[in-house]
Amino acid sequence: MSDPIRGQTAICGLGITEMGKVYGHDASWFAGESIRLAIEDAGLEKDDIDGLLVNPGITGMMGTGISIPLQGYLGLRNLRLLNHMNSFGATASAMVQYAALAVHHGMANYVACIFADAPLQQGGSAGAAYGGAGRRGPTGMASLMPAFGFYGANTSYALAARRYMERYGITNNDLGRVSVAQRRYAVDNPHATMRQPLTLEDYHNSRWIVEPFHLLDCCLVSNGAVCTIVTTAERARDLKSSPAYIWGMGQGHPGNFPHAEIEVGTTSGATVSGETAYRMAGVGPEDVDVCEFYDCYTYTVLRTIEDYGLAKPGEAIGLYPEDPADPEAELPTINTGGGQLSSYYMWGMTPVSEGVIQARGSGGDRQIEKHDIVLCSGNGGTLDTHGTLILSPNAN
Amino acid sequence: MAYDKPLPSPDENTQPFFDGLREHKLLLQYFPSADHYQYPYSDRCYKDWSTDWEWRESSGNGEVYTWVRMHQLYHPSWKEEIPYTLAVVQLDEGPRMNTNLVNVEVDDIRVGMRVKVVFEDVTDEHTLPKFEPV
Numbered sequence: 366m367s368d369p370i371r372g373q374t375a376i377c378g379l380g381i382t383e384m385g386k387v388y389g390h391d392a393s394w395f396a397g398e399s400i401r402l403a404i405e406d407a408g409l410e411k412d413d414i415d416g417l418l419v420n421p422g423i424t425g426m427m428g429t430g431i432s433i434p435l436q437g438y439l440g441l442r443n444l445r446l447l448n449h450m451n452s453f454g455a456t457a458s459a460m461v462q463y464a465a466l467a468v469h470h471g472m473a474n475y476v477a478c479i480f481a482d483a484p485l486q487q488g489g490s491a492g493a494a495y496g497g498a499g500r501r502g503p504t505g506m507a508s509l510m511p512a513f514g515f516y517g518a519n520t521s522y523a524l525a526a527r528r529y530m531e532r533y534g535i536t537n538n539d540l541g542r543v544s545v546a547q548r549r550y551a552v553d554n555p556h557a558t559m560r561q562p563l564t565l566e567d568y569h570n571s572r573w574i575v576e577p578f579h580l581l582d583c584c585l586v587s588n589g590a591v592c593t594i595v596t597t598a599e600r601a602r603d604l605k606s607s608p609a610y611i612w613g614m615g616q617g618h619p620g621n622f623p624h625a626e627i628e629v630g631t632t633s634g635a636t637v638s639g640e641t642a643y644r645m646a647g648v649g650p651e652d653v654d655v656c657e658f659y660d661c662y663t664y665t666v667l668r669t670i671e672d673y674g675l676a677k678p679g680e681a682i683g684l685y686p687e688d689p690a691d692p693e694a695e696l697p698t699i700n701t702g703g704g705q706l707s708s709y710y711m712w713g714m715t716p717v718s719e720g721v722i723q724a725r726g727s728g729g730d731r732q733i734e735k736h737d738i739v740l741c742s743g744n745g746g747t748l749d750t751h752g753t754l755i756l757s758p759n760a761n
Numbered sequence: 762m763a764y765d766k767p768l769p770s771p772d773e774n775t776q777p778f779f780d781g782l783r784e785h786k787l788l789l790q791y792f793p794s795a796d797h798y799q800y801p802y803s804d805r806c807y808k809d810w811s812t813d814w815e816w817r818e819s820s821g822n823g824e825v826y827t828w829v830r831m832h833q834l835y836h837p838s839w840k841e842e843i844p845y846t847l848a849v850v851q852l853d854e855g856p857r858m859n860t861n862l863v864n865v866e867v868d869d870i871r872v873g874m875r876v877k878v879v880f881e882d883v884t885d886e887h888t889l890p891k892f893e894p895v
Contacts, residue, residue, distance in 0.1 A: 502767070505775040506801035511767035512889060513861050515847055516835035524849055528827040531872040576830035576844065622807065623800065623849070623857040630827060 367647025378407030408605025422482030453745025457713025458752030528630030533679030551703025613755030615641030634751025635672030713743030821878030
C-alpha cells in the first residue's frame with residue numbers, strides 16, 4: 366500500500382553547471398548558473414519561481430557560501446517559500462522533500478532547490494579546501510584531536526570503514542572494485558570530471574590517504590552548482606522536459622555518539638530512511654532498478670547498499686564483478702554517472718541529479734535500460750544523517 | 762628535540778580532566794541519575810538530560826573499536842611519524858575515546874583487541890592518554 370502523495374509531485378527542471386576546477390567565480394555565481402539552466406530545462410520563466418531552498422557546501426562553513434541573500438542576488442520577487450537548509454550530505458534530498466510537501470499543499474508552485482559550492486582555489490589542493498586550513502584551533506577535549514594527530518573527514522570515514530572491513534572480511538581490492546566500476550560509468554558522463562578509464566592496478570597504485578583509504582577511495586572536491594525545480598505532477602506533465610516523479614521520501618538520522626550503545630561503521634540512517642521511503646512508494650528493494658548512492662568514499666556505497674536491503678550485511682561487494690574494468694563484465698546499476706568518486710562532488714545533489722537523469726531516460730551512453738524505480742540517497746556527517754528519494758518516469 | 766606537536770588547550774570546564782591526566786588518572790564524567798559515563802565533556806547527560814554529574818576515574822581498560830593509519834600531513838610536526846596509527850578505544854565504562862595506540866606492531870592491531878591506558882608526559886605541562894595492548 367503506497368501513500369496518496371506517491372507520484373503527485375515531480376522534479377521538472379534540472380540545472381547542472383560546469384563542474385570541478387572552474388575558477389574565478391564564487392558559489393553565488395554557480396547558483397545563478399544552475400537556476401538559469403534549470404528553468405530553461407523546465408521551460409519556465411524566472412518569475413514562475415516562487416520557492417527557494419538553498420544549501421551551501423563547505424563554503425557555507427568558510428563564510429563565503431550561499432544563503433538567504435541569494436534571493437536578492439537572483440532578484441526573485443515572488444517567493445512564498447524560502448529557507449537555508451543544512452543536514453550536510455542529506456540536505457539535497459531533504460530540500461526536494463520539503464519542496465514536494467509544500468507544492469503538494471499549495472504553499473508554492475515551483476520551488477528551486479540549489480546546492481552551490483566553490484571551495485577550490487587556483488593553485489590550492491583539494492585537501493586544503495576541505496582540511497580546515499586556517500581555522501582556529503579547538504579548545505577543551507576537542508583539542509586532543511590534533512594532539513593525537515586526527516585531522517579531516519577522511520579519518521572519521523576510514524575509521525568507520527576499517528570496522529566494517531574487519532567485521533566482514535572486506536579487502537582493499539573490494540573497495541577498489543567499487544571505484545573502478547564507477548569510473549567506467551563516468552567515462553560516458555559528459556558532466557564528469559574524471560573520465561579516463563581506471564584499472565584495479567591504478568587503484569592499488571594510488572597513494573594512501575588514511576589507510577584503508579587510497580586516494581581513489583575518496584570523492585572529488587568540486588566547484589559548481591546543481592538546481593532542481595520541484596512542482597506538482599499536474600504542472601510537470603505539461604512542461605518542456607519529462608518529469609521525474611517523486612514516489613518515495615524518507616529521512617533517518619541516528620547521530621554519532623561516541624558510546625558503546627551506538628554502533629558506528631556497520632549501520633547508517635539508510636535503514637530507517639529507506640523503510641519510510643519504500644512504504645510511501647509502495648515498493649521494496651526487489652523493485653529497485655537504479656541506485657544513486659551518496660559515495661563520499663567507496664565504503665559508503667557498500668554500507669548503503671546493505672542498509673537499503675539490496676544485499677545482506679557484508680555481502681554488498683558480491684554485486685560487483687571481480688574486475689569491473691573488463692568491458693565484458695556487467696556492472697551493478699549503481700552510481701551510473703560515476704558518483705562523487707568520479708563525476709562531481711555536489712554533496713547530496715550528485716545522486717539526486719543523476720537520479721533525475723536516469724529516471725528521465727536522458728543518460729545517453731550510460732542510460733540504464735530499465736529505470737522505472739530510481740533510488741537516491743543522501744548521507745551526512747559520518748553516517749549521522751540520511752535522506753532518501755525514490756524517483757520514477759511514471760506518475761503511477 | 763623539544764616536543765613540537767599540537768598540545769591540548771584546556772578550557773574552564775575541562776581543566777580538571779587535563780589536571781587528572783598529569784596525575785596519570787583518566788577521568789570521565791559520571792551522571793548518577795542515568796548511571797551513565799560520558800565523554801567528551803558536555804554540561805548535560807544526553808540520556809536523561811540531567812545536569813548533575815561528577816568526575817570519576819576510569820579503569821583505563823577497553824578494546825580497540827577501530828583504527829587507521831594516517832598518511833596525510835596536516836601539521837608539519839607529524840612529518841617524521843607518517844604513517845602513524847590513530848584509534849578509537851571502547852572503554853569498559855561505555856564511552857569511546859579517540860587516541861593513539863603505542864607499544865604495538867601495526868600488523869598485530871585488530872578490532873576487538875584488549876588495551877589499557879598509558880600516560881605519556883609529552884611536556885612538563887601536558888600528558889596524553891594513549892593505549893597499549895594488555
